[in-house]
Amino acid sequence: xxxxxxxxxxxxxxxxxxxxxxxxxxxxxxxxxxxxxxxxxxxxxxxxxxxxxxxxxxxxxxxxxxxxxxxxxxxxxxxxxxxxxxxxxxxxxxxxxxxxxxxxxxxxxxxxxxxxxxxxxxxxxxxxxxxxxxxxxxxxxxx
Amino acid sequence: xxxxxxxxxxxxxxxxxxxxxxxxxxxxxxxxxxxxxxxxxxxxxxxxxxxxxxxxxxxxxxxxxxxxxxxxxxxxxxxxxxxxxxxxxxxxxxxxxxxxxxxxxxxxxxxxxxxxxxxxxxxxxxxxxxxxxxxxxxxxxxxxxxxxxxxxxxxxxxxxxxxxxxxxxxxxxxxxxxxxxxxxxxxxxxxxxxxxxxxxxxxxxxxxxxxxxxxxxxxxxxxxxxxxxxxxxxxxxxxxxxxxxxxxxxxxxxxxxxxxxxxxxxxxxxxxxxxxxxxxxxxxxxxxxxxxxxxxxxxxxxxxxxxxxxxxxxxxxxxxxxxxxxxxxxxxxxxxxxxxxxxxxxxxxxxxxxxxxxxxxxxxxxxx
Numbered sequence: 453x454x455x456x457x458x459x460x461x462x463x464x465x466x467x468x469x470x471x472x473x474x475x476x477x478x479x480x481x482x483x484x485x486x487x488x489x490x491x492x493x494x495x496x497x498x499x500x501x502x503x504x505x506x507x508x509x510x511x512x513x514x515x516x517x518x519x520x521x522x523x524x525x526x527x528x529x530x531x532x533x534x535x536x537x538x539x540x541x542x543x544x545x546x547x548x549x550x551x552x553x554x555x556x557x558x559x560x561x562x563x564x565x566x567x568x569x570x571x572x573x574x575x576x577x578x579x580x581x582x583x584x585x586x587x588x589x590x591x592x593x594x595x
Numbered sequence: 596x597x598x599x600x601x602x603x604x605x606x607x608x609x610x611x612x613x614x615x616x617x618x619x620x621x622x623x624x625x626x627x628x629x630x631x632x633x634x635x636x637x638x639x640x641x642x643x644x645x646x647x648x649x650x651x652x653x654x655x656x657x658x659x660x661x662x663x664x665x666x667x668x669x670x671x672x673x674x675x676x677x678x679x680x681x682x683x684x685x686x687x688x689x690x691x692x693x694x695x696x697x698x699x700x701x702x703x704x705x706x707x708x709x710x711x712x713x714x715x716x717x718x719x720x721x722x723x724x725x726x727x728x729x730x731x732x733x734x735x736x737x738x739x740x741x742x743x744x745x746x747x748x749x750x751x752x753x754x755x756x757x758x759x760x761x762x763x764x765x766x767x768x769x770x771x772x773x774x775x776x777x778x779x780x781x782x783x784x785x786x787x788x789x790x791x792x793x794x795x796x797x798x799x800x801x802x803x804x805x806x807x808x809x810x811x812x813x814x815x816x817x818x819x820x821x822x823x824x825x826x827x828x829x830x831x832x833x834x835x836x837x838x839x840x841x842x843x844x845x846x847x848x849x850x851x852x853x854x855x856x857x858x859x860x861x862x863x864x865x866x867x868x869x870x871x872x873x874x875x876x877x878x879x880x881x882x883x884x885x886x887x888x889x890x891x892x893x894x895x896x897x898x899x900x901x902x903x904x905x906x907x908x909x910x911x912x913x914x915x916x917x918x919x920x921x922x923x924x925x926x927x928x929x930x931x932x933x934x935x936x937x938x939x940x941x942x943x944x945x946x947x948x949x950x951x952x953x954x955x956x957x958x959x960x961x962x963x
Contacts, residue, residue: 503898504898507894507898507901511893511897524957531955534955534957537955537959537963538951538952538960539901540963541937541938541960542905542934542951543901545930545933545934545936546897546901546933549930550834550897550900550930551835551836551837552834553834559963560963588833588835589834589838590882590883593886594838594842595842
């Protein structure tokens, strides 16, 4: 695992406009420190994240993908986060069976008031990806 | 879900079971209870396709309901015939995996079931289209496709449509066929069938069920073995296994066309999203030192798995359609088993089961 020492994982984060993105904003304005490994993409709802976006990120070399949605019952569009949970669960099975592994894709409910939780989640994810090592898809030219 | 079916015995005479069943099909057209009938037919020696018959004599003389070939999963064709509310009643004679795929298409709002009479028919497997054509008429020595050898549903589902199921599994003497009428079958059609004077066949129905139970148990075991074996062959524990498996893909999208449940009228992979400019391709190639052309093959297949594996009826047509012989069936079978497993969903079982992506429970799938 020596190579992992200098390895800084790249994380693409699809964050719900109403909860997690605002939570990330709060982490920022509250000056909570967290690793700069994430590349946030604001989406209107976690339910709007097609699994293909996540796959595309992974296949193009992202080491991890974080999807952030509202807490259960809090979705601005009533139930988008519940639908996202189903889609993500199916995606995890596909990733696991195909050998990519489901540990690179995280789905978390983080509200607009949980800046600290957002920062903590990014810390955890970066640590976890450092242990996992770089995304092996980066090295496969014929994928 | 137990459905009490009304079972009638269709006697099979000297001329064989095709003749016996075609007589009934012709009668349905003749008496006007259905306006058209979609049935497998043989256009030229050894070449099986579908026929939409209106003339009763056409149906009687040309239908090949027992032909052991499935050139395309017929559900796609039925969906095309009844995509909008049809004026007349269309009858479709389908194999079990076709009935199940059609059930999914109805739920996906790609086919209209209201004016449709589905006649499902037992199936002990189909042989590859090309092999059948080459060997015809000496077809008895051919073995059925891999997907059919491990098929868990050789009988059409009782609950799928208010139709008729034709059974022959377990009725070994070949002297009769069993017609099981759904309790919700249209009264006019029921009347016509009952007027044909067939005897009740509840005893034969039990005999068929017993044979099916034995067959399904055997198939269940061989399916498990098949999944284990192909997993060992195709999976290397990492992502290289699947990448190698799909590396030969030429990006023709035939698997998508052949797939009865991959229903989008406009696929993301046909749009300009993936039409890269030279500059973008060069950049992408630079990242890894080089790039396989056509690219995005792994993305394409993984996306398809996400989009359709919940509705996958394991007909194996994807593999049949592949021009470079990628073994897609075992891969999709394994994925589908997992995704359908977590969603506790059996595609094609019943129009009443909601599609997993259209519903949710508040308390499920935790921890994420």
